[in-house]
Amino acid sequence: MLPGPFDDLITANKIHAVTHQPPATKGAAGRQLAVITCMDCRVSPAAVFRLDPGDAVILRTAGARVTDDVLRALVVATHLLDVTRVVVMGHTDCRMTTNTDEELHHAIGRMAAVDTRSLDFGTISDQRVALARDVQRIRSSPYLPAALDVLACVYDLGTGCVTELST
Numbered sequence: 001m002l003p004g005p006f007d008d009l010i011t012a013n014k015i016h017a018v019t020h021q022p023p024a025t026k027g028a029a030g031r032q033l034a035v036i037t038c039m040d041c042r043v044s045p046a047a048v049f050r051l052d053p054g055d056a057v058i059l060r061t062a063g064a065r066v067t068d069d070v071l072r073a074l075v076v077a078t079h080l081l082d083v084t085r086v087v088v089m090g091h092t093d094c095r096m097t098t099n100t101d102e103e104l105h106h107a108i109g110r111m112a113a114v115d116t117r118s119l120d121f122g123t124i125s126d127q128r129v130a131l132a133r134d135v136q137r138i139r140s141s142p143y144l145p146a147a148l149d150v151l152a153c154v155y156d157l158g159t160g161c162v163t164e165l166s167t
């Protein structure tokens, strides 16, 4: 039988399951935390903040943007999953900060001959401005608790440090 594209994952899961312990909670965030960050595979929010399963809700988008889907998830997380604080974490060397939407459309069109011009990628020309704007988007949502604590920061892929931003 030919190897399948997911064989490595199924094999890894068999090893994982040997030592797996069932979670003690019902899905609430044990540290009352949600982290919104980029989908970049070099960023591991669990590692950055030393989080364990059950500690935090993790939401990921291209560029750590606070999209409508992120807001919807935050409404559930704050009202039903004990989240009282939210970190919005961008990172250095983010592809979404080094390309415009137009450049991404062109790059994808060149690589895959797919016309993506009807999509809004939410690319970022100024990361600090975008983070401040996304924090404001959370703070101004009528569906989220007014007392929600929100922090914006940038994770440095080189040093492993986060820099807090005032928003």
Ligand SMILES: [Zn+2]
Residues within 6 Å of the ligand: 038, 039, 040, 062, 063, 064, 091, 093, 094, 095, 096
């Ligand atoms: Zn990124």
